[in-house]
Each structure stands twice: as C-alpha cells, then as structure tokens.
Amino acid sequence: MAEKVPLLMLGLPKGSLEESTKNLFAKAGWKITTSSRSYRPTIDDPELDGRFVRAQEVSRYVEHGFFDCGLTGQDWIQENGSDVVEVCDLIYSRASIQKSRWVLCVPEDSAVKCAADLAGKRVATELVNTTRRYFERQGVKVDVEFSWGATEVKVPDLVDAIVDITETGSSLRANKLRIVDTLLETNTKLIANKASWANPAKRRKIETIALLVRGALEAESKVGLKMNLPVRALESVVKALPALRNPTISHLSSPEWVALETIIDESVVREIIPQLKALGAEGIVEYPLNKVVY
Numbered sequence: 001m002a003e004k005v006p007l008l009m010l011g012l013p014k015g016s017l018e019e020s021t022k023n024l025f026a027k028a029g030w031k032i033t034t035s036s037r038s039y040r041p042t043i044d045d046p047e048l049d050g051r052f053v054r055a056q057e058v059s060r061y062v063e064h065g066f067f068d069c070g071l072t073g074q075d076w077i078q079e080n081g082s083d084v085v086e087v088c089d090l091i092y093s094r095a096s097i098q099k100s101r102w103v104l105c106v107p108e109d110s111a112v113k114c115a116a117d118l119a120g121k122r123v124a125t126e127l128v129n130t131t132r133r134y135f136e137r138q139g140v141k142v143d144v145e146f147s148w149g150a151t152e153v154k155v156p157d158l159v160d161a162i163v164d165i166t167e168t169g170s171s172l173r174a175n176k177l178r179i180v181d182t183l184l185e186t187n188t189k190l191i192a193n194k195a196s197w198a199n200p201a202k203r204r205k206i207e208t209i210a211l212l213v214r215g216a217l218e219a220e221s222k223v224g225l226k227m228n229l230p231v232r233a234l235e236s237v238v239k240a241l242p243a244l245r246n247p248t249i250s251h252l253s254s255p256e257w258v259a260l261e262t263i264i265d266e267s268v269v270r271e272i273i274p275q276l277k278a279l280g281a282e283g284i285v286e287y288p289l290n291k292v293v294y
Contacts (some may be wrong), residue, residue, distance in 0.1 A: 004046060006046065006047055006048055006049040007047040007048070007201060007202060007205055008047060008048050008049070008068045008069060008196070008202060008205050008206065009049050009050065009051075009066065009067050009068050010043075010048055010049065010050035010051075010067060010068070010069060010070060010209075011050065011051060011053060011058040011061055011062055011066075011067035011069070011070025011071065011072070012032070012041065012050050012051065012052045012053075012058075012070065012071060013052070013053075013054070013055035013058060013071055013072060013188075014039065014052040014053055014054050014055070015054060015055065017055060017071075017188070018052060020092060021071060022034075024090075024092060024213060024216055024217065025213065025216075027216035027219065027220075027290045027291065028209075028212040028213045028215065028216040028290075028291065029212055029291075030043055030044060030045055030048070031043070031044040032050070034052065038052075039051055039052045039053065040052075047205060048205075050067075051067075055071075055072045055073055055076055056072075056076050056079075056080075056126075057076075058070040058071065058072035058076065058191075059072050059076050059077045059080050059082035059084055059191060060080050060082060062082065062084050062191050062192065062193050063080075063082045063083055063084050063193065065193050065195065065196075067193065068192065068193050068196035068202055068206070069087070069190060069191060069192040069193065069196065069206050069209070070190075070191055071090065071188055071189070071190055071191075072188065072189065072191065073100075073186045073187065073188055073189070074184075074185075074186040074187060074189055075100075075102060075127060075130070075165070075184060075186035077189065077191065078130055078184070079127055079128075079129050079130050080129075081129075082191075083194070084191040084192060084193065084194065085191060085192040085193070085194055085197045086189050086190075086191055087189070087190040087191060087192050087197075087206060087207075087210050088189065088190050088210045088214060089187055089188075089189055090187070090188045090189060090190055090213060090214065090217060091187040091188070091217070092187075092188060092217060092220075098167065099185045099186060099187045100165050100166065100167045100185070100186050100187065101165065101166055101167075101182050101183075101184070101185050101186070102127055102130070102163055102164070102165050102182070102183045102184050102186065103163065103164065103165075103166055103172075103179045103180075103181065103182050103183065104123075104134075104161060104162075104163050104179070104180045104181045104182075104183060105152075105155070105161060105162050105163070105164060105172055105177040105178060105179055105180065106118075106155065106156075106160070106161045106177065106178055106180055107155055107156050107176060107177060107178070108176045108177065108178045110156070110160075110161075110178065112160070112161065112180060113180070114180065114181070115134075115135060115138045115140050115180065115181060116138065116140050118135075118140060118142050118160060118161055119140050119141060119142065120141065120142070121142055121143070121159075121160035121161065122142070122143045122145060122158075122159045122160050122161075123135075123142050123143070123144050123145070123159060123160065123161045123162065123163060124144075124145050124146075124147040124151055124154050124155075124158070124159040124161075124162050124163075125144065125145075125146070125147055125151065125162060125163035125164065126146065126147050126148075126149075126151065126164075127163055127165075127183075128144055128145075128146050130163075130183060130184065131144050131163045131183065132144050134163075134183050145159070147162070151164045152164060152171060152172065152175040152177060153175065155177065161180070162177075163183060165186070166179075190206075190209065190210050190213065192206050211293060212291060212293075214293075215291035215292055215293040216290060216291050218291070218292040218293075218294075219288075219289035219290055219291050219292045221265060221266055221267070222263050222264065222265055222266060222289055222292055223263070223264065223266045223269060223286050223287065223288060223289060224261065224262070224263055224286070224287045224288075224289055225241075225261070225262055225263070225264055225269070225272075225284070225285070225286055225287075226259065226260065226261040226262075226284075226285050226287075227259070227260055227261075227276060227281040227282065227283055227284040227285070228252065228257055228258070228259050228260075228281070228282050228283045229257065229258060229260060229276075229279070229280050229281040229282065230256055230257055230258075230280050231255075231256055231257065231258055232256075232280075233279050233280035233281070234249070234258060234260070236279050236280075237260065237276060237279050237280075237281060238260075240272065240275050240276065240279060241262055241264065241272070241276075242264055242265065242268055242272070247260050247261060247262035248260070248261045248262070260281075263289065263292060269286060273286070
C-alpha cells in the first residue's frame with residue numbers, strides 16, 4: 001500500500017529557535033527529531049510533515065503554499081510583506097518568554113541622539129525593508145545596507161549605526177552600543193497559508209496545533225499545587241491562594257479534612273508554601289505542568 005500523504009506541511013525555524021521550538025512541541029504532544037545536519041525532521045504524527053528553514057524565509061514559503069502553516073516572527077512577516085493568516089501569538093525565544101525588539105543603535109560615545117542625526121549616514125541591518133520604511137517615515141535619507149550577521153561589530157568602523165534585534169540588551173551593552181529608538185516589537189507567530197486555512201480538515205489540524213502549543217506555553221510559568229488541610233482552615237487558605245481558577249476541593253475519609261488542588265504562577269510558590277503551612281496545610285506537593293488550556 002502507498003504511504004499516506006501527510007495532511008499538513010509545517011515550516012519550522014532553523015537556527016536559534018530550533019531547540020526551543022522542538023521542546024515546545026514536545027510539551028504540546030509532538031516529538032520532533034532531527035539528525036545533526038538534517039533540515040527534514042521526523043514528527044510522530046502521520047498527519048504532519050515539515051522542514052526546518054531559516055525563520056526569515058518561513059512566511060514566504062507559507063504564502064506560496066509550500067508550507068500549509070509555520071512558525072516565524074512578526075518581524076519577518078512584515079519584512080517580507082507576506083499575505084498569510086496569523087493564527088496566534090507564541091511568545092517564546094531561545095532565552096526568554098518576552099517579546100524581542102528591533103532597535104536602532106549607535107556607539108555609546110556617538111553624538112547621535114535621534115534618527116534625524118543619521119541623515120546621510122550608513123546603517124547596517126538584516127531587516128532592510130523595515131528599516132528603510134522607518135527612516136522614510138522620519139523623513140531622513142540614509143544608506144541602508146544588508147548585514148549578513150555579526151552586525152554589532154560593524155560600528156563605528158564600517159557603518160554609523162545598526163538596526164539589530166535584542167531580547168535583554170546584554171549583547172548590545174557588551175559591544176558598547178546605545179539604543180536610540182525601537183523600530184518594532186516582535187514575537188513568534190503561528191501562521192497559515194490562506195488556501196490551507198480555507199480547507200476545513202487542514203484548518204482543524206492547524207487550530208489543534210495552536211491550542212496545544214499555546215497550552216504548553218501557558219504551562220511554562222505555572223505549577224500545580226495540591227495539599228491536605230483541616231476544614232476550619234479552608235477559607236483562610238483559599239483567600240491566600242493566587243489561583244488561576246477556583247481550586248478543586250475534595251473530601252477525605254476524615255470529615256474534618258479536605259484535599260485542595262490548584263494552579264499558580266511558579267514565581268509565587270516560594271512565598272505561598274510557607275503561608276499555607278502556617279495556615280494548617282499538610283502534605284503540600286508542587287508538580288510541573290505540560291499544558292494549561294483555558
């Protein structure tokens with residue numbers, strides 16, 4: 001028998017986002033494996049096939065129909081002018097779960113204070129079209145040139161300023177650069193080809209991917225918490241809990257005790273557990289979550 005043709009072709013970002021994307025999909029329920037130099041992954045779902053390509057190219061391949069859907073940044077959708085369906089935001093990166101920024105930078109000791117000060121100067125960036133539009137809106141004429149990488153090291157010897165992407169700003173500070181302005185904020189998006197989105201079977205599968213991947217992202221900053229406590233302490237404990245939803249409460253064999261289970265932000269666990277213990281909770285268990293679906 002002929003091998004069944006996968007329902008969807010999925011575009012995945014090669015490079016800095018590759019490992020975090022594979023980890024995210026693993027939490028969502030899909031195991032994606034690759035060999036060291038392979039651009040063609042193996043996905044443990046017969047309805048899915050995929051390719052790893054540079055994030056800069058994903059939106060073009062989705063628009064042209066080679067991929068039914070894919071993951072790429074809002075910045076590259078905008079840069080390429082791609083006509084695609086933006087299914088959902090997926091705010092994650094290799095280093096954090098915050099949005100990244102494309103920023104205009106100059107050396108720390110530069111006299112440049114605003115975009116207008118760069119009139120007649122040279123600016124290097126990988127985000128050429130977006131940068132040109134930015135300066136056009138400012139009414140400033142500059143020479144924008146494409147940078148193949150290592151953009152931070154090109155100022156001041158090769159160019160007067162750069163437009164580069166940053167999450168924390170640490171790389172810019174390490175290279176003694178100062179931010180003049182922010183051109184745009186960006187994050188990863190799940191996008192779809194318009195014809196694929198109009199296909200009911202493909203749309204259902206894309207929406208399933210969106211639901212579970214977003215659930216996996218939601219779970220990254222949260223934990224489950226369960227405990228036993230005396231009934232007399234229940235009201236006080238419930239008031240102390242910064243719960244995602246109302247906690248689940250179950251009666252134990254002893255009528256004087258109940259079991260409580262909830263989901264909270266991981267960041268508050270270290271403060272809340274001592275409070276719960278002081279209020280009478282016992283057998284407190286914290287456990288990790290794979291997905292939180294609203």
